[in-house]
Amino acid sequence: MNIEGQTHTDTAPLLSRTPLLEIEDLHVSFPGENGRKSVISGLTLSVNAGEVVALVGESGSGKSMTALSLMRLLPPDAEITSGRISFAGRDILALSPAELDALRGADIGMLFQQPQAMLDPTSRVRTQVAEPLWVHRKMSRHSALGRVVNMLRDVGIPDPSARAQCFAHELSGGMAQRVMIATALSGNPQLLIADEPTTALDVTVQAQILRLLDDERRKRSLATLLITHDLSVVAAFADRIAVMYAGRIVEEGPTQAILKAPQHPYTKALISCSLLTTDGAGQLLSIPGSSAHAHELSCGCRFHPRCAIAKSSGMGNQCMASEPSLDSLPEGRKARCWAVGHHHDEQTSC
Amino acid sequence: MQLAAAMQSPPSAGSKKTPYVVAKDLFKYYPIPGLGHRMVKSVDGVSLTIAEGEVLGLVGESGCGKSTIARLMTRLTHATNGELTIGEHDILHMEGEALRRMRRVVQLIFQDPYSALDPRMRIGQSMETPLEQHGIGTRDERNARVYQMLEEVGLDGSFYDRYPSQCSGGQLQRVVIGRALLLKPSFLVCDEPTSALDASMRTQILNLLMDLKQRHGLTILMISHDLRVVRYLCDRIAVMYLGRIVEIADRDELFRAPKHPYTKALIASSMLDETGLHAPEMLLDGDLPSPLNPPDGCRFHTRCRYATDRCSTKEPEFSAVADEHLVRCHHWQELS
Numbered sequence: 032m033n034i035e036g037q038t039h040t041d042t043a044p045l046l047s048r049t050p051l052l053e054i055e056d057l058h059v060s061f062p063g064e065n066g067r068k069s070v071i072s073g074l075t076l077s078v079n080a081g082e083v084v085a086l087v088g089e090s091g092s093g094k095s096m097t098a099l100s101l102m103r104l105l106p107p108d109a110e111i112t113s114g115r116i117s118f119a120g121r122d123i124l125a126l127s128p129a130e131l132d133a134l135r136g137a138d139i140g141m142l143f144q145q146p147q148a149m150l151d152p153t154s155r156v157r158t159q160v161a162e163p164l165w166v167h168r169k170m171s172r173h174s175a176l177g178r179v180v181n182m183l184r185d186v187g188i189p190d191p192s193a194r195a196q197c198f199a200h201e202l203s204g205g206m207a208q209r210v211m212i213a214t215a216l217s218g219n220p221q222l223l224i225a226d227e228p229t230t231a232l233d234v235t236v237q238a239q240i241l242r243l244l245d246d247e248r249r250k251r252s253l254a255t256l257l258i259t260h261d262l263s264v265v266a267a268f269a270d271r272i273a274v275m276y277a278g279r280i281v282e283e284g285p286t287q288a289i290l291k292a293p294q295h296p297y298t299k300a301l302i303s304c305s306l307l308t309t310d311g312a313g314q315l316l317s318i319p320g321s322s323a324h325a326h327e328l329s330c331g332c333r334f335h336p337r338c339a340i341a342k343s344s345g346m347g348n349q350c351m352a353s354e355p356s357l358d359s360l361p362e363g364r365k366a367r368c369w370a371v372g373h374h375h376d377e378q379t380s381c
Numbered sequence: 382m383q384l385a386a387a388m389q390s391p392p393s394a395g396s397k398k399t400p401y402v403v404a405k406d407l408f409k410y411y412p413i414p415g416l417g418h419r420m421v422k423s424v425d426g427v428s429l430t431i432a433e434g435e436v437l438g439l440v441g442e443s444g445c446g447k448s449t450i451a452r453l454m455t456r457l458t459h460a461t462n463g464e465l466t467i468g469e470h471d472i473l474h475m476e477g478e479a480l481r482r483m484r485r486v487v488q489l490i491f492q493d494p495y496s497a498l499d500p501r502m503r504i505g506q507s508m509e510t511p512l513e514q515h516g517i518g519t520r521d522e523r524n525a526r527v528y529q530m531l532e533e534v535g536l537d538g539s540f541y542d543r544y545p546s547q548c549s550g551g552q553l554q555r556v557v558i559g560r561a562l563l564l565k566p567s568f569l570v571c572d573e574p575t576s577a578l579d580a581s582m583r584t585q586i587l588n589l590l591m592d593l594k595q596r597h598g599l600t601i602l603m604i605s606h607d608l609r610v611v612r613y614l615c616d617r618i619a620v621m622y623l624g625r626i627v628e629i630a631d632r633d634e635l636f637r638a639p640k641h642p643y644t645k646a647l648i649a650s651s652m653l654d655e656t657g658l659h660a661p662e663m664l665l666d667g668d669l670p671s672p673l674n675p676p677d678g679c680r681f682h683t684r685c686r687y688a689t690d691r692c693s694t695k696e697p698e699f700s701a702v703a704d705e706h707l708v709r710c711h712h713w714q715e716l717s
Binding site for chain 1: 444550552580581582583585587588591606607608609610612613646647650651665666667668
């Protein structure tokens with residue numbers, strides 16, 4: 032980020048650069064057969080007020096675990112072994128259960144991949160949408176319920192007064208996601224965590240939901256952490272991208288810059304995969320192998336077994352021997368790769 | 382991200398024009414218990430043909446009936462009405478032993494590889510069972526064929542003894558494809574074979590399918606809601622809406638000059654880019670209406686921005702845009 036270029040009069044961009052959410056060196060692990068199995072290893076990421084940051088990666092890369100850590104909703108056997116998460120100046124990892132309850136749904140809203148599974152099947156839509164209002168905003172039940180119809184109309188639900196009486200199973204996937212959005216926004220949060228919000232939906236509905244999320248975040252200057260494996264969703268919606276591989280961020284920077292000129296070989300490969308780009312022989316470009324055992328690599332870059340550059344450029348030994356650090360590049364970008372402008376002094380050899 | 386620019390021609394070169402799969406006026410209505418005579422009109426008069434060695438894409442939103450077509454073609458369900466022949470076989474009226482033999486000819490690849498394999502059976506066993514069921518080969522021969530197939534789908538012999546929980550989604554989808562091909566089918570129905578997979582796994586599986594198609598001379602019905610996938614793989618594409626095909630054309634023709642407003646909207650929403658999101662005139666509003674009670678007239682008129690009175694009263698028939706390009710819309714000429 033170009034801090035030098037700023038003057039004192041330039042207050043608006045300064046304001047938007049205040050980090051709302053800061054994750055520093057987060058480590059999360061699960062108990063495994065041979066000691067603890069790490070799922071997030073040293074993740075550092077920040078989301079500024081009003082900014083949309085996309086966390087992109089394959090399944091198993093740790094992106095959903097990151098979202099759950101933020102809300103302190105990790106499965107009971109998962110453990111945050113080290114790191115710091117601060118939200119609006121508060122240390123999330125130090126909050127008591129009561130303080131967490133006050134935070135979730137009020138200051139931080141959350142959307143999930145399968146809206147129908149996340150809505151309560153036994154209560155009506157209106158109760159679920161209104162609940163944050165009386166729990167967090169101390170409204171009376173009567174006036175909270177009175178606002179539901181308007182809130183449903185705001186998220187584009189046709190015939191909102193009838194829909195308010197429905198149960199989750201009576202809604203289509205797109206409708207249920209709209210209800211989730213209304214619920215997540217009803218507490219008027221500063222940060223929305225959206226974990227694959229459109230993956231389970233049809234393409235036509237995906238576009239509608241993305242448009243709605245985009246409108247809402249502009250209206251409310253809502254910061255959003257978007258978790259997805261679909262780069263076309265990212266391209267349409269995010270300001271900044273962080274690409275995750277095997278529990279680490281491998282590349283980070285402004286969306287357009289990364290999509291146009293990706294630096295890390297994994298990002299490059301991921302983009303060709305999403306575009307279904309073909310090579311000269313008409314074969315789709317793909318990433319060989321899988322990331323299934325990448326967490327267990329004891330040394331070297333975690334991507335090197337699948338990396339074309341590590342194989343072809345004669346850098347293989349270095350890629351295998353030590354892991355590159357996440358180095359800063361121009362234009363506020365960062366990349367973790369030996370083939371991209373790296374500093375030897377920071378390397379941790381093994 | 383400009384998806385359109387990245388498209389290259391696919392490796393398709395099948396022998397053309399001999400219809401291998403012929404479906405004529407297929408109907409499938411599901412009765413709803415407790416609702417009297419009301420029916421879900423899942424497939425409501427679908428006719429299509431697939432030539433030998435051709436890949437036909439079938440696209441549409443969830444609930445439009447595309448998976449029901451897969452189930453009809455594999456005889457996992459009975460048709461309410463219609464005709465369906467695959468090769469020489471009259472699929473809909475087969476019974477008993479003939480039906481069992483037919484299953485070797487037509488195989489289905491499922492969307493979710495995790496639920497398509499028994500979690501308590503080793504991969505090798507899962508793959509061998511269909512061979513055993515059809516009485517193919519001796520035990521040793523079957524065994525050898527499974528090992529050979531594991532290699533062919535890009536896995537190795539060590540997978541034989543693994544359980545599904547020890548494999549990734551992409552690996553399991555390879556197993557599912559291998560299991561289907563062990564019976565040497567000539568017609569493969571793929572029902573969203575990549576939508577449960579990541580982008581990187583998706584391209585691996587699509588490459589594998591194309592490779593196997595060429596090697597085994599397969600005819601494929603590829604069902605997907607992802608136009609990018611269909612565009613890469615298919616020779617022809619049929620677009621389905623609420624139980625009916627609304628447009629069918631050659632792949633390049635369909636993407637170059639889509640005629641039906643629904644096809645246009647589908648293409649627009651799958652080619653999302655940073656500008657596409659803000660081009661709402663191309664996008665659809667609302668959801669698919671209920672197939673329990675499809676709208677009168679053109680089924681798409683409730684979501685179509687060009688709909689007129691005529692659209693809400695009279696359902697359009699197919700009109701021929703070009704030789705192989707059919708569209709079911711009253712106004713396609715004015716709209717293009």
